[in-house]
Amino acid sequence: MKTNWRFTKWMGPLLDAVRALGGAATPKMAQQQIQQKLNLPADFLADKNKSGQTKFYNELCWARQYLVWEGLLDGQERGQWKLTEVGKQTVLNETAAQQLAEKWTEIHKQESSEDSDDDTKFQNELPPDDLFAMQQSYGNITLDPLIQQSLRASYENLLKRGELLTKERLSECYALFRERFGPERLKSLDGEALLNTMHAHGSQDSLVYWLEFRSSSEFPTRQFGSISGGSALKFGLYKSKDTGEWMTGHPQNQETLSITEAIDIAKKHRTQLVTAVDVMMALPAGASDQQYVELQNSLDQVAPDVSRLAWGHKYLSLLFPDKLDDYHAEFVQRHTLIKLLQIPPVQKGLYIAAGRFVKLSMQLNWPINHLTSVLNERNGPPITYWRIGTKLGEGEDAETIWPDMQNGGYAAIGWAELGDLSDVLSGDDVKENITKKVNESYQYEANVASRKSGEIRNFTQVMSENDVLLAAEGERILGIGVVKGPYRYETTPPEDAPHRRHEPLPKNWTGC
Secondary structure, eight states, X not given: OOOOOSGGGGHHHHHHHHHHTTSEEOHHHHHHHHHHHHTOOHHHHHOBOTTSOBHHHHHHHHHHHHHHHTTSEEOSSTTXXXXXXXXXXXXXXXXXXXXXXXXXXHHHHHHHHHTOOOTTSSOSSOOTTOTTGGGTTTTOOOOOHHHHHHHHHHHHHHHHHTOSOOHHHHHHHHHHHHHHHSHHHHHTOOHHHHXXXXXXXXXXXXXXXXXXXXXXXXXXXXXGOOOOOSOGGGGSOEEOTTTOOEEEEETTEEEEXXXXXXXXXXXXXXXXXXXXXXXXXXXXXXXXXXHHHHHHHHHHHHOTTTTTSHHHHHHHHHHOTTTSOSOOSHHHHHHHHHXXXXXXXXXXXXXXXXXXXXXXXXXXXXXHHHHHHHHHHHHOSOOOEEEEEOEESSGGGOEEOHHHHHHHTEEEEOXXXXXXXXXXXXSSSHHHHHHHHHHXXXXXXXXXXXXXXXXXXXXXXXXXXXOEEEEEETTEEEEEEXXXXXXXXXXXXXXXXXXXXXXXXXTOOEEO
């Protein structure tokens, strides 16, 4: 298949740009580097597609995606375009880039063809302006029969228990939300009225309250996906109950805002939400995986302060329940797809996987809200597993602490010379400050110190209640436990392993 795509001409310049920026760059930095290097004209840079995204940025994103597939860019970290070891040594001209694109187009064509009996699905030629038309059906959901049966069974259970909102009630809830907080309503407000309508967390009539807490027959918000947890600063600002002042910043380093500053933040949020709604409206019904990738890129560009957050995603999902799922955390979306034995999309982002849930809801003839309720019923919440070593030191001199952990009902790690980390964990820049303490107490090389600091932070801060612990000695698992307590620093034996996470009762490790 021979096709001349526009985006292939950016593959070589993109590799060169990231290389010139030290091997890693944000999308914006890479874009600016190419603009300056090639002296691209202003009218070209201003040309936009129907969703409002510049065509140049859209083409650059597709160039990046093919480079990820080829293994020249690392696709693991969102917001960072990073060269792989192979990419650092690779220079592409336009001919090589075209061949690379044809190679991966053919691979995806074959992969999708294997999932369908429709021989007419792909055309021999692609229109130049439709980069991925040949993959329109790529990402279709094909479920194992046993999984389909389990979904049907869960659906029937929810129906019997009366835990699914009827389609009529769903429509009423969506209409009520749009009436109170839709773009037309937000655009009609200004000043403190806008600020309080959007962000007065203590008011039951505010947007943020409806998104997180509203629990009434007219609008049971948890039926539309939870965004609970964390501080009120997850919305960007909040009004303190104690002082009545508007606050922003980090939970451990908050800043007081004037009314004018708070209103400016609310206006910025309103503008981005309204623009995001316009982008959503341009997304066609039954959009492909590729169109959801473009949606993600567009929302990242026009609404970066709201669309990437759980509350922004929930806002849009309530206005577009036929286009977005109501999972408001990316790891939950991916967990759910894996539980369905589906491979999640390559690119990261809250909107990337939405098309998969839309397709599945259409296949089952359920509203997306019913689908996600069924999936929650069947799958349960995601579980994080942590491997915890049971020896201190290395080689023949290593000391086992498994009996102490088992009898004491806790998990423990070493690094006793760091002392109590409670103050560090309650401050800012936790990993950086742990690394500083590690460097002061131990003689590690820089890369080792960074890795060890990450392990310590995972144990003391990242590990959460109900996470599963696997107590291990080499490849052998000695016991399985569940985290139920916060980090503690204790100097009872074994003194060399004072950093601990407790279970509620001793001896509740399950032996293996």
